[in-house]
Amino acid sequence: MTAFASADDRSLLDLLLVAAERALGDADRDSAGVDSVYVGNMAAEAFNARSGLANALVGGLGMTGVTARRVENTSASGASAFQSAVAAVASGRSERALAVGGEKMSAADTATATEIISRITHDREYEQGVTLPSFGGLAAAAYLRETDADRRDLSRVAVKNHANAYANEYAQFNKRIDGDDVLASPAVAEPLRLYDCCPTSDGAAAVVVESGSGATDDAVTIAACESATGTHAVADRADPLEIASVRTAGERAYDAAGFGADAVDLACIHDAFTILEWLEMEELGLAPAGRAWERTRDGKTDLDGELPVNPGGGLKARGHPLGATGISQVIELVWQLRGDLPDERAVEGASRGLAVNVAGFGNNAVCTLLEGDA
Amino acid sequence: MTELLECRDCGRRTYYEKRRCPECGGAAFDAVPAGTGELLSVTTVHVTPDGVREPNALGLASFPGGANVIAQLDGELSIGDDVRLVGERALRVTEDGPLWGVRIVAAE
Numbered sequence: 001m002t003a004f005a006s007a008d009d010r011s012l013l014d015l016l017l018v019a020a021e022r023a024l025g026d027a028d029r030d031s032a033g034v035d036s037v038y039v040g041n042m043a044a045e046a047f048n049a050r051s052g053l054a055n056a057l058v059g060g061l062g063m064t065g066v067t068a069r070r071v072e073n074t075s076a077s078g079a080s081a082f083q084s085a086v087a088a089v090a091s092g093r094s095e096r097a098l099a100v101g102g103e104k105m106s107a108a109d110t111a112t113a114t115e116i117i118s119r120i121t122h123d124r125e126y127e128q129g130v131t132l133p134s135f136g137g138l139a140a141a142a143y144l145r146e147t148d149a150d151r152r153d154l155s156r157v158a159v160k161n162h163a164n165a166y167a168n169e170y171a172q173f174n175k176r177i178d179g180d181d182v183l184a185s186p187a188v189a190e191p192l193r194l195y196d197c198c199p200t201s202d203g204a205a206a207v208v209v210e211s212g213s214g215a216t217d218d219a220v221t222i223a224a225c226e227s228a229t230g231t232h233a234v235a236d237r238a239d240p241l242e243i244a245s246v247r248t249a250g251e252r253a254y255d256a257a258g259f260g261a262d263a264v265d266l267a268c269i270h271d272a273f274t275i276l277e278w279l280e281m282e283e284l285g286l287a288p289a290g291r292a293w294e295r296t297r298d299g300k301t302d303l304d305g306e307l308p309v310n311p312g313g314g315l316k317a318r319g320h321p322l323g324a325t326g327i328s329q330v331i332e333l334v335w336q337l338r339g340d341l342p343d344e345r346a347v348e349g350a351s352r353g354l355a356v357n358v359a360g361f362g363n364n365a366v367c368t369l370l371e372g373d374a
Numbered sequence: 375m376t377e378l379l380e381c382r383d384c385g386r387r388t389y390y391e392k393r394r395c396p397e398c399g400g401a402a403f404d405a406v407p408a409g410t411g412e413l414l415s416v417t418t419v420h421v422t423p424d425g426v427r428e429p430n431a432l433g434l435a436s437f438p439g440g441a442n443v444i445a446q447l448d449g450e451l452s453i454g455d456d457v458r459l460v461g462e463r464a465l466r467v468t469e470d471g472p473l474w475g476v477r478i479v480a481a482e
Contacts, residue, residue: 137417188421
């Protein structure tokens, strides 16, 4: 992957090419052996006036004769591209697949980026001026009212994820923050403040997927990659704290993998807003309903806790280049499971990891389970 | 519209128009008055898209028949308040003129 950044001078295509070449190099594979390519990207037409990404990418890699396409699933485009690659290999249609995801959001000013992203909503939501943080604010207000968690507990999610990103050379932010910094940052959608929200980012990420027979010794096994949609209109959910897409994708993934939440050693959760880290942990069975905040407060989700969550900094601090995020989560799990990382940012003894990448505020979710050989 | 869409087959209500009922798959809906709802959550949004008021106070309200609505708030409202929908309000300015829709206000 590329290091995520607020603004990267390279074009979106260049970012994708760099990420793809790094993935092939890491896997010790030549592009000639790849027979399918899936490119996750949400909105290159709107952000960058660029279309035809998949064909441009394979052309840039000197590949012809492969199956290639772009996969779009808003902020879960990366994981959906990964799921397409996994499905192609699992079905036998592809011997070796490349999943690449990227977004270059800095090309748009904040108002334009907000408009592009809020266009994913239902027309009845759009006309209200609803933005993605608006959903986060409504969910956070309801959660703080229905549980014993308070505003300072929510800040701990951002503080932890910044601390985890501090030693991650691929993270957008390498700055530790404390709870006072969160509370001093401008209000975005009350009770959420700026430091509760992920940034806009530039970046790309890629992985190589192939069948087990010829895999390298340190390859990580894909135990499951499953997805599910939820409601499109967020208010169509009976409970404002429910994200059924995440719950269903998680249940399908646990079923396919043959192990459950209890066996997960670390998790990369789609923390576009601090509140989402709690809601998704609860939907995935990583904490009981209404109790995820206690795990955060008690340090159980810290890097050295019982279940480290977002050891790479999460969307909050690693950054959130929409189409890249789902693949960057998979890469973080691979690095952790292979034991590649320096001590100061390694999860000790991890053998099973979970990643969940969410489209919009739960329109769709993709849950991946990976197994190392620890 | 201050009405909800009620599935003619199963009675499930929604504010968000769609071709099929998510509960039973029915394709016919009747417009019914939303009635009095309860405010489940509120937020004030300070970063809004062009053409949208700033700050933008939004609420999530639950109405009879299982329909929840997210809409702009008019007036001081808190979680737990009884509310109703009012229309047609100019909610957002676009190049093609205003977008009209409902707001949530206190029930009388």
